[in-house]
Amino acid sequence: MGASALAPDWLSFPADANALRGVQWAAGVARTDDGELAVQGLRVSEVAREHGTPLFVLDExxxxxxxxxxxxxxxxxxxxxxxxxxxxxxxxxxxxxxxxxxxxxxxxxxxxxxxxxxxxxxxxxxxxxxxxxxxxxxxxxxxxxxxxxxxxxxxxxxxxxxxxxxxxxxxxxxxxxxxxxxxxxxxxxxxxxxxxxxxxxxxxxxxxxxxxxxxxxxxxxxxxxxxxxxxxxxxxxxxxxxxxxxxxxxxxxxxxxxxxxxxxxxxxxxxxxxxxxxxxxxxxxxxxxxxxxxxxxxxxxxxxxxxxxxxxxxxxxxxxxxxxxxxGPSTFTLYEVGVRKTVAVDAVDADGGTLPRRYVSVDGGMSDNARPVLYDADYTAVLASRVTGSDPIMSRVVGKHCESGDIVVRDVYLPDDVAAGDLLAVPGTGAYCWALASNYNYLARPAVVAVRGGVARTIIRRETEDDLLARDMGA
Missing domain, CATH: 3.20.20.10 (Alanine racemase)
Incomplete structure (x- = not known):
């Protein structure tokens, strides 16, 4: 595999799909020795286990x-x-x-x-x-x-x-x-x-x-x-x-x-x-x-x-x-991967075949990040719960809402072996994401956790179904 003709001009084919571009992330974000994403040394798997996903993770x-x-x-x-x-x-x-x-x-x-x-x-x-x-x-x-x-x-x-x-x-x-x-x-x-x-x-x-x-x-x-x-x-x-x-x-x-x-x-x-x-x-x-x-x-x-x-x-x-x-850069959104599928795009590659695009569905979407829908905003994403030597493939990260425009990351190279249960992290989501969050499709808005000294604490709790029904006066 190599660079995709579907990629926008600004998106380069990664030499290492596991690498982090520092300017896009909070200063405390890095990979551990075994490759898992961590913020101030706190592994994302631990954060997800305690606080759930989707989740806004803020480096205080x-x-x-x-x-x-x-x-x-x-x-x-x-x-x-x-x-x-x-x-x-x-x-x-x-x-x-x-x-x-x-x-x-x-x-x-x-x-x-x-x-x-x-x-x-x-x-x-x-x-x-x-x-x-x-x-x-x-x-x-x-x-x-x-x-x-x-x-x-x-x-x-x-x-x-x-x-x-x-x-x-x-x-x-x-x-x-x-x-x-x-x-x-x-x-x-x-x-x-x-x-x-x-x-x-x-x-x-x-x-x-x-x-x-x-x-x-x-x-x-x-x-x-x-x-x-x-x-x-x-x-x-x-x-x-x-x-x-x-x-x-x-x-x-x-x-x-x-x-x-x-x-x-x-x-x-x-x-x-x-x-x-x-x-x-x-x-x-x-x-x-x-x-x-x-x-x-x-x-x-x-x-x-x-x-x-x-x-x-x-x-x-x-x-x-x-x-x-x-x-903005202080925060990333942590998602869990669910369904993935590869589709054939109506375009022809150099060999005369159709072009594949991988769709990776996550457990959030336009309800926690409306900016791609509102402004055609571009983001990137990385496999956060592990590293892999799998080849990068042109991917689109999408949400779980009943909208074809429910796109989280329009164009990104993700490892070919990304699968259900993996964690993805989308950087730069500290501004105008939680602030614009909605309950579309009656999804509960995510929690926000702040990490300081390697300890995560909730600063905005996750909504519950009881919260969603509290204002419904039909009962």
Whole structure:
């Protein structure tokens, strides 16, 4: 056997199907002497035996190290510009009370985007001043909750919402700390559904002037500066997700600093804060080449320094919002293999025969990882419970749902002898997998275990059938 003509251009034929590409895995993941996958020395077979599958396995030390890495790299790069950076962990990537505590202990703040995420933060004891509330359509109840908690900031997404926040704050006799989310019109080289800074989408205030000569962003600033119920902290931009190059962030920084200069020139006010968002990419497959936080930080700091000087603008306090880049690589999903089958694909190989594709079914699927269905996201997988000298064969890892699109890993070379009962591990599933999990086909959502010091503990328990039926009022 050899390379398959069915493989996408980016997928190379493995010299060793048992090898791990380090950048895709948590730092504590390695193979044992006999070849089994382990995290901090804890074998996956032991984890599966105790906690079941499918299962999210999180390396807590790796998660904490990545959080600290962003904190240290950006603080160092911006120290002489604005005294450092406020790093907000983007809770939408993956959030539970333990994670909220970890990021707080590592000196990060926390960005939320719903009343439910605020409830998690409150339960975890995150200081209200370290919290941010995002969202394009916050309910009045969510706004009231945020104001009642004394939240550090509410990121306002529209003129309508700004007026609502002002009205609610006025009624409650308080002042809302507000950042305005703007759309800088920067194209992020990412999937259409996760590129968020272009005009034709639901997020943010446009910086493009209307027929009357004022942009929605400028109108929002004018309103906020005269409203007694609004304390305008600054402006915010988020250009998308899964971005590998610094150029998009640099362009956005220039546009946002230019806007702050225009606010100064028009209103005589220097707004003190600028949030440059998140969206830093991670390595899901061998095609992905993520940048280290220090490289991104230094590139962004250089642009902020240059542009602020050109505009004679005091550098505002900078904040960023990494989520995926912290949570994603820290976690892998562990599945048990069930049915496998090999099908003949309607294509012809060099010898004139049909091309085989192996389908490997696992005990989870689109209910624990919706990203391949939503975004055509690519992942990889490895045989985790053992090593083998069997030849690699072009495979597709699929779930157990009644959907032909229920694909976990679209293209991967797996050993030919993968069989029922084997364990497969899919790396890079710490972000937007458990968070997007569903009960489709009434599957219970998996547990999440955190490993530290070679010991696994449950931080989110597995759902049960009783959980699934608890809200069904037909009984």
């Amino acid at each position: 030390d790796d998660f904490r190290a990545r959080a600290a890495g962003f904190r240290d790299a950006f603080n160092a790069a911006f120290a002489d510009l604005c005294g450092g950076v406020d790093v907000y962990y983007a809770g939408k990537a993956f959030l539970c009370t333990e994670v909220a505590r970890w990021v707080t202990e590592e000196g990060l703040r926390l960005d939320t985007c719903s009343g439910g995420e605020l409830a998690v933060a409150r339960r975890a004891g995150v200081p209200a001043g370290n919290l941010s509330l995002h969202g394009n359509n916050k309910s009045s109840a969510e706004i009231e909750t945020a104001l009642g908690m004394g939240l550090g900031r509410i990121v306002v997404d529209s003129l309508d919402e700004l007026e609502r926040v002002a009205a609610i704050a006025g009624r409650l006799g308080t002042t809302a700390n507000v950042m305005l989310r703007l759309t800088p019109g920067v194209h992020a080289s990412t999937h259409e559904f996760i590129a968020t800074a272009h005009e034709d989408q639901k997020f943010g205030l446009s910086m493009v002037a209307d027929d009357a000569g004022a942009s929605p962003a400028a109108q929002a600033v004018a309103f906020a500066l005269v409203s007694p119920a609004i304390h305008l902290l600054g402006v915010h931009a988020h250009i998308g997700s899964q971005i590998f190059e610094a150029e998009g962030f640099e362009v956005a920084a220039r546009k946002m600093l230019g806007f702050l200069a225009s606010v100064r020139d028009t209103h005589g006010v220097q707004l003190p804060e600028l949030d440059l968002g998140g969206g830093y990419g991670i390595a899901y497959t061998e095609a992905d080449t993520p940048r280290e936080p220090a490289e991104l930080a230094q590139a962004m700091a250089a642009v902020v320094r240059e542009e602020a000087a050109a505009l004679s603008l005091q550098v505002p306090r900078i904040s960023i919002e990494p989520g995926r880049a912290i949570a």
